[in-house]
Amino acid sequence: MYTPHNFRTGAGAYARLGVETQAMSASPHQLICMLFDGAVTAIGMARHHIAKGEVAAKGQAISKAVGIVANGLKASLDAKAAGPAGAELVANLSALYDYVVRRLLQANLHDDARALDEAEALLESVASAWRQIEH
Numbered sequence: 001m002y003t004p005h006n007f008r009t010g011a012g013a014y015a016r017l018g019v020e021t022q023a024m025s026a027s028p029h030q031l032i033c034m035l036f037d038g039a040v041t042a043i044g045m046a047r048h049h050i051a052k053g054e055v056a057a058k059g060q061a062i063s064k065a066v067g068i069v070a071n072g073l074k075a076s077l078d079a080k081a082a083g084p085a086g087a088e089l090v091a092n093l094s095a096l097y098d099y100v101v102r103r104l105l106q107a108n109l110h111d112d113a114r115a116l117d118e119a120e121a122l123l124e125s126v127a128s129a130w131r132q133i134e135h
Helices: 004-024 028-052 055-074 079-110 113-132
Strands: none
Touching: 028 055, 028 079, 028 113, 055 079, 079 113
């Protein structure tokens, strides 16, 4: 028999499968876009959880956003592939991602929606530029 809990669990598994399938067939350019989307979605969830006073869920959402920025976006930067002309851009993006992570951590510690807004705006700005690049 289906219960609301089983439905949510099954729906979550189905959603994860869809994302995994999309990721497996995505180009490197599309994968970076997916990382930006995932980080922004996690920030939106954190904002929701702050408003509802859901401390644990807020922490999980912010941890997810931090993981995506630090272990996805920042880790994907490749100064060697960028060459001498792109080395400065890679260094600037790396510093920006470090700053975004700091703002996310501050948002977590202080329930600071403005820090979430700033982190989201910075990521959206870079994501917008990334999406305009021909792949």
